[in-house]
Amino acid sequence: MYTKNLEQLLRLLRSSRQSGLLTVESAEPDGALWQGQFRLIEGNVVACQVCKRVDGQVLLRNDEALRWMIAQGKLNWHLEEGVQTPETLLPALPPRASATGEGKNGTGMHGAFSPSSAEQTGWIPRRTLKGSQISAKSLKSLEYFQVFTLVNGHNSVEGITRLLRKPSHVVSSILYDLRDAGLIE
Numbered sequence: 001m002y003t004k005n006l007e008q009l010l011r012l013l014r015s016s017r018q019s020g021l022l023t024v025e026s027a028e029p030d031g032a033l034w035q036g037q038f039r040l041i042e043g044n045v046v047a048c049q050v051c052k053r054v055d056g057q058v059l060l061r062n063d064e065a066l067r068w069m070i071a072q073g074k075l076n077w078h079l080e081e082g083v084q085t086p087e088t089l090l091p092a093l094p095p096r097a098s099a100t101g102e103g104k105n106g107t108g109m110h111g112a113f114s115p116s117s118a119e120q121t122g123w124i125p126r127r128t129l130k131g132s133q134i135s136a137k138s139l140k141s142l143e144y145f146q147v148f149t150l151v152n153g154h155n156s157v158e159g160i161t162r163l164l165r166k167p168s169h170v171v172s173s174i175l176y177d178l179r180d181a182g183l184i185e
Helices: 006-015 062-071 142-150 157-164 168-180
Strands: 020-026 034-041 044-052 058-061 075-080
Touching: 006 062, 006 075, 044 062, 058 062, 062 168, 142 157, 142 168, 157 168
Parallel strands: none
Antiparallel strands: 020 034, 020 075, 034 044, 044 058
């Protein structure tokens, strides 16, 4: 199917409480180099990513992927209900219930990723056994070292963001990478 506005499509799927794998791609004939995937549970986006169509390599995830796909304009989309989502489409941070039903991004898309979605979830990351056994100094950058050092099972994502005075999307991205590496959960 076709849509001019991804935000409206996501609002519609939220209001109808759809679950499954939403696949989107450019409506332009020459724009078929990428594919977007959203994992929906009862209309809430719990994970999204943009990957290369050729080899499935993930290019963008979650907040960044959502913003990029919204900027693409006209899209073709398909929703597969009741399918198992691919292993590469990992669930995002655990969702937190909301009494308002609207996200902080002003679009009315609660459950979809906004720049502070990791903060809104209430997720308190903690180190895994593997994460407890490595030295934080072995991480690839100072930012990773700083974030990993603050992961202790007590600090929330919001708390880590506040302590480091870094943008929430930077902290969230690092946390996703650390989680994907099996160092935190």
